[in-house]
Amino acid sequence: MNIDTIITQPFDDQRPGTSGLRKKVKVFQTPHYLENFVQAIFDTQVDLKGGTLVLGGDGRYYNREAIQVILRMASGNGVKKVLVGRGGLLSTPAASCLIRHYKTDGGIILSASHNPGGPDEDFGIKFNTPNGGPAPESVTDAIFQRTTEIAEYQIAQSKPIDLDILGSITLGETQIEIIDPVKDYADLMMALFDFNRIRMLFESGMFSMRFDAMHAITGPYATEILEGRLGAEPGTVINGTPKTDFGGGHPDPNLVHAHQLVALTKGAHAVNFAAASDGDGDRNMILGCNFFVTPSDSLAIMVANAHLIKGYSGGISGVARSMPTSQAADRVADKLGLPCYETPTGWKFFGNLLDARKITLCGEESFGTGSDHIREKDGLWAVLFWLNLLAVKQQSVEKIVTDHWKAFGRNYYTRYDYEAIDKTDAEALMASLRDKLATLPGQSLNGYPIEYADDFAYTDPVDGSVSERQGIRVGFADGSRIVFRLSGTGTEGATLRVYLEAYEEDPSKQLQSTESVMTALVDIALNLAEIEKRTGRTKPSVIT
Numbered sequence: 362m363n364i365d366t367i368i369t370q371p372f373d374d375q376r377p378g379t380s381g382l383r384k385k386v387k388v389f390q391t392p393h394y395l396e397n398f399v400q401a402i403f404d405t406q407v408d409l410k411g412g413t414l415v416l417g418g419d420g421r422y423y424n425r426e427a428i429q430v431i432l433r434m435a436s437g438n439g440v441k442k443v444l445v446g447r448g449g450l451l452s453t454p455a456a457s458c459l460i461r462h463y464k465t466d467g468g469i470i471l472s473a474s475h476n477p478g479g480p481d482e483d484f485g486i487k488f489n490t491p492n493g494g495p496a497p498e499s500v501t502d503a504i505f506q507r508t509t510e511i512a513e514y515q516i517a518q519s520k521p522i523d524l525d526i527l528g529s530i531t532l533g534e535t536q537i538e539i540i541d542p543v544k545d546y547a548d549l550m551m552a553l554f555d556f557n558r559i560r561m562l563f564e565s566g567m568f569s570m571r572f573d574a575m576h577a578i579t580g581p582y583a584t585e586i587l588e589g590r591l592g593a594e595p596g597t598v599i600n601g602t603p604k605t606d607f608g609g610g611h612p613d614p615n616l617v618h619a620h621q622l623v624a625l626t627k628g629a630h631a632v633n634f635a636a637a638s639d640g641d642g643d644r645n646m647i648l649g650c651n652f653f654v655t656p657s658d659s660l661a662i663m664v665a666n667a668h669l670i671k672g673y674s675g676g677i678s679g680v681a682r683s684m685p686t687s688q689a690a691d692r693v694a695d696k697l698g699l700p701c702y703e704t705p706t707g708w709k710f711f712g713n714l715l716d717a718r719k720i721t722l723c724g725e726e727s728f729g730t731g732s733d734h735i736r737e738k739d740g741l742w743a744v745l746f747w748l749n750l751l752a753v754k755q756q757s758v759e760k761i762v763t764d765h766w767k768a769f770g771r772n773y774y775t776r777y778d779y780e781a782i783d784k785t786d787a788e789a790l791m792a793s794l795r796d797k798l799a800t801l802p803g804q805s806l807n808g809y810p811i812e813y814a815d816d817f818a819y820t821d822p823v824d825g826s827v828s829e830r831q832g833i834r835v836g837f838a839d840g841s842r843i844v845f846r847l848s849g850t851g852t853e854g855a856t857l858r859v860y861l862e863a864y865e866e867d868p869s870k871q872l873q874s875t876e877s878v879m880t881a882l883v884d885i886a887l888n889l890a891e892i893e894k895r896t897g898r899t900k901p902s903v904i905t
């Protein structure tokens with residue numbers, strides 16, 4: 362087997378964001394672009410030499426081509442074994458599961474998550490460490506540093522590997538094993554949830570559900586688990602065949618992009634339960650009959666009910682949420698006497714807390730929930746958690762959520778996204794907010810007294826690492842909160858996210874529309890950040 366050493370030059374834009382390196386496909390197709398980044402992984406993650414790597418992606422356009430390149434580079438860099446999902450497919454949670462199950466030296470996941478796919482759309486790559494989780498900042502910093510000084514990469518000569526046949530092949534000294542992408546993950550789900558009870562729910566004839574895979578990676582997983590192992594009727598999974606362009610849509614499970622699914626929860630033939638996942642299978646949206654569960658509430662409800670679920674019935678050690686996520690989970694943790702951590706945005710910040718067993722459950726407002734079973738957020742896991750809960754409680758989704766509000770109060774929640782705005786304008790807007798921070802506490806805006814205002818900084822309680830400038834928080838005396846931050850996953854200009862939260866303890870006021878409750882806070886946010894003046898936008902691109 363011949364290994365070529367290819368001379369290359371650094372690209373200056375390979376710093377990973379919230380979740381890996383995300384760029385337009387066209388950028389990744391630039392000669393040496395993908396190769397440089399992959400070589401930087403091999404150069405810095407030295408255990409991969411002679412070690413084992415998990416490899417797979419969400420099936421988007423360029424997935425197969427990138428896998429061929431990475432396999433040849435793995436061989437060129439002396440990786441002993443690569444576990445690849447058949448067809449080059451692995452959901453993000455399944456990749457995390459495999460890294461842990463087979464105790465590998467890490468994994469490379471190809472995905473741009475919920476961003477659209479296709480020749481003119483997005484692609485992404487990230488490295489997960491041996492604990493199964495996204496690389497922490499120390500690792501992504503080292504990889505980035507390496508990309509700035511890279512001069513050559515190693516790649517084995519080979520004709521394309523057949524990714525569609527299960528079994529073992531050798532590429533030089535490297536063993537490539539094409540494995541079933543679903544089996545180990547589905548087995549793990551069976552260990553955590555009461556499949557018999559969920560099966561009885563489906564068999565009762567009184568319960569119907571739809572799961573929208575949005576033409577993305579969860580199709581094969583959901584079909585095997587829901588229709589195969591749990592006996593849900595055929596057709597329960599919709600849009601279940603992964604497509605390289607996700608059928609032309611945004612594989613983003615929210616009320617806007619999953620509108621086909623939302624429609625199935627309304628009207629005379631509405632289903633009792635509906636759920637969707639994103640491009641790479643780590644997000645989830647939970648719906649009841651004509652009812653939407655905010656991801657922040659979903660996390661809080663999981664914490665409150667974990668004792669009812671097989672895999673968590675022995676008790677949970679604590680909970681964490683990303684900073685912009687509503688404080689609903691904090692209220693539950695408080696009542697149950699559990700520790701509750703507030704971390705910066707991105708799953709990588711949960712890894713240490715999970716590894717140190719300080720938390721069992723964690724989540725983000727951006728449709729992500731998960732637990733210590735793996736080190737990524739997990740879309741289907743959340744769906745199964747809810748199914749298990751519905752099977753135990755024999756109540757509707759709406760009843761479970763509204764009862765939860767009565768017991769713990771309701772955190773009304775909404776997020777405004779301003780996408781693809783000018784980067785300089787976005788940075789100026791954040792800088793101007795930062796400048797105002799010191800003078801805000803004590804002031805009242807539209808009759809709302811401000812209690813605190815800061816730029817969120819986080820000290821990891823396990824390794825002491827510090828992450829600064831993680832978002833501007835403005836907290837009000839009544840528990841409401843506005844958060845401003847710039848996205849770290851976009852590929853065009855900048856995206857400003859404005860997160861709004863209002864707390865209501867009184868059950869008689871818990872059934873208002875989120876929009877009406879938020880009017881005053883929205884107004885405060887728009888004025889405080891001078892959004893229209895600074896971005897030229899009169900309304901957000903998406904409200905979730």
Ligand code: VG1
Nearest residue numbers: 379380474707708725727848849850
């Ligand atoms: C977004 C979400 C964040 C999530 C990240 C990756 O990041 O806000 O909560 O962890 O996406 O999720 P940002 O920096 O754009 O706000 V995924 O499903 O895109 O891997």
Ligand code: CO
Nearest residue numbers: 474639641643
């Ligand atoms: Co995702």
